[in-house]
Amino acid sequence: MALRKTYILADGVQVRRETFGLLFYNYRGPRLYFLPSKDLFDSEFFDGHQSAADLIGTICTRHDWPRNWIEDRVEQVLTLLESKGLIHGQSIC
C-alpha cells in the first residue's frame, strides 16, 4: 500500500456501511463480501477523494489507538480488497 494512493471501487462493485463494517456487492460475482471493519472505513473513502494517509490521519483523530496498528490494519484491509478485485489503487499525481 502506498500512503499517497487513493482507492476506488472496481467496475461493477458497490459498497455500503453496515454495523459490522462494510458490505461489498460485486455484480460480476461472487456477489457479496462482508468486511468486519466496524467504523474504520466509511464507504465514501472509496470515492477516491481521500488518500490512505488522509484516512489514517482521520482514524487517529477518532481513536487513541497506536498509529502503527492503524496503519497495519488499513494496509491489511486495502491489500485484501485489492486482491479480491473489489477496489483499485491509484496514485495521486
Place this chain on the structure above:
Amino acid sequence: MANQYVEMGLSAPVNVTWEVTYACNLACIHCLSDAGRRRAGELTTTQCLRVIDSLSDLNVFQFNIGGGEPFMRPDFLDLMAYAHEKGMVTCISTNGTLVDEEIARRLDNELVYIQVSLDGATPASNDPIRGHGSFNKAVKALAYLRKRDIDVSINTVLTRLSFPELDKLVDLASDFGAKLRVSRFRPSGRGVRSWSQLNLSRDQMLDFSLWLSEHLSVSTGDSFFSVSTEDRRSLGLNMCGACKMTCCISPDGDVYPCAFLQDAEFLAGKLPREEFSDIWHDSPVFASFRELEIKSCESCHRFDLCHGGCPAIAYHTQRKLGLPDPECLVNCVTVKPLRSKAV
C-alpha cells in the same frame, strides 16, 4: 456466507424481488403468482419511480424483477432504465415471448441480467407446462439476447415434468452461452392446484440432490439448500434470506418477506403509503420472521447446511411457520437410506 453479519441486521436488503405486474400472456400450470390479467391497484409509473428512488436511497444493490410477465407493462423498459441510472442491478425473469431485437437492444446494459423461463428442452416437453408456442419464442429471445452479449440464464422450475430435462436444459443453455438456474416449485399461486401432480417424489428429490452436486455450475438461487450437499457449500446458499437480505414487493405495492409468502398474515407494509425503510426496520412481521427458528432442526447434522430449509414450503404444506422444510434431505434419506452418496 457470513451469516453472523447478516444476523446482526442489515441496514437494507441486498436485493428486493419486485413483481411489477400480475399481467401475463402465458398461463403456466405452476405459476407462483397465479398471474394472468393485470389487476386493479397495480402501482402506476410514478409510484414505481418512487419505489426505485426509495430503494436506491437505501443502497439496495439489486432488483429481482418478476411478475406476471414484466414486459406486459408498457413502461417496463423505462422503469429499468431509471433503475440503471441509479446504478441498480436488475435481474429480470421473463417468459421471453415478448423479447424482440428492439427490446434486446434497449436491455443492452451491463447492469442487466435476464432469466428466460423454460421448463423443457423441446417444445414437446416445455409447451404443455408453459403454453403452446412458448418454447420457440423463448429460444428466439435467447438468441436476441445472446446476439447482444447480454448476461442471460435459462430458469427452470423443478417439477416431475422438468426433472428429466435438466441435462438437456444445461446443454441448451450452453448453446446460448448461458447457464441453467433451477428454481424450487412451491405450492403457492397455481402451484397449489398442481402441487401433488408436479412436485418431485422423494426418490426424484434424492436424485436431484446428487445431480446438483455433480453440476456445480448450475445455480439454484432460492432455497434448495435443504437438499444441497456438502459439495455446494462453497456456493454459500445455506439459509433463508427473507427479511434479512431480501424481501418482496407485489405489483400493488404490498411488501412481504418473500415472493412465496404473500398471504395476508405476512403483509409487512404497503408502498408508497409507507416508507420502505420504515417497513424494513420496524415491521412486526419482519421482526418476527427474523427471529424464526426451526428448533426441531437444530440438532441435525445438516443444520449448518440448511438451517431448516425454506420456511415458505413448510408454511404452505403444513400451514405453520417454524416447522422444518418437508423436502429436507434428511427426510428423504430416512425413507431411502442407500440412494445418496451425499449422506
